[in-house]
Amino acid sequence: MGNISRFMNHSCAPNVFWQPVQFDHEDDRHPHIMFFALKHIPPMTELTYDYGDIGADSSGVHSPRAKNCLCGSLNCRGFFI
Numbered sequence: 001m002g003n004i005s006r007f008m009n010h011s012c013a014p015n016v017f018w019q020p021v022q023f024d025h026e027d028d029r030h031p032h033i034m035f036f037a038l039k040h041i042p043p044m045t046e047l048t049y050d051y052g053d054i055g056a057d058s059s060g061v062h063s064p065r066a067k068n069c070l071c072g073s074l075n076c077r078g079f080f081i
C-alpha cells in the first residue's frame with residue numbers, strides 16, 4: 001500500500017517539495033501529488049520533504065500527533081507532524 005513517498009523522511013531543510021498537479025485527466029478534484037527538486041541533488045542523496053509545521057496551539061503546546069524530529073539540520077524545528 002502507499003506510494004514512493006512512504007519511504008521519504010521529513011527534513012526541516014528538505015531537498016524536494018510536493019505540489020498537487022493536474023496531469024493526464026481533467027478531474028481537478030483528484031490531482032497527482034508530484035515532487036520537485038528545491039536544489040541540485042547529487043546522486044545517492046536521500047530525498048526529504050517537509051511534512052508540515054508542528055501544529056502548536058497559541059500557547060505553544062504541540063499537537064499530540066507531533067513527533068520529535070531527527071533531521072539534524074541547523075534550523076531543525078524539533079518536531080514535525
Ligand SMILES: C[S@@+](CC[C@H](N)C(=O)[O-])C[C@H]1O[C@@H](n2cnc3c(N)ncnc32)[C@H](O)[C@@H]1O
Nearest residue numbers: 005006007008009010011067068069070071080
Ligand atoms: C513515511 S515514513 C518515512 C520512512 C520511514 N523512516 C521508513 O523507514 O520506512 C514516516 C515515519 O518516518 C519517521 N521519520 C521520518 N522523518 C523523520 C525525522 N526527521 N525524524 C524522526 N523520524 C522521522 C517517523 O517515524 C515517521 O512517522
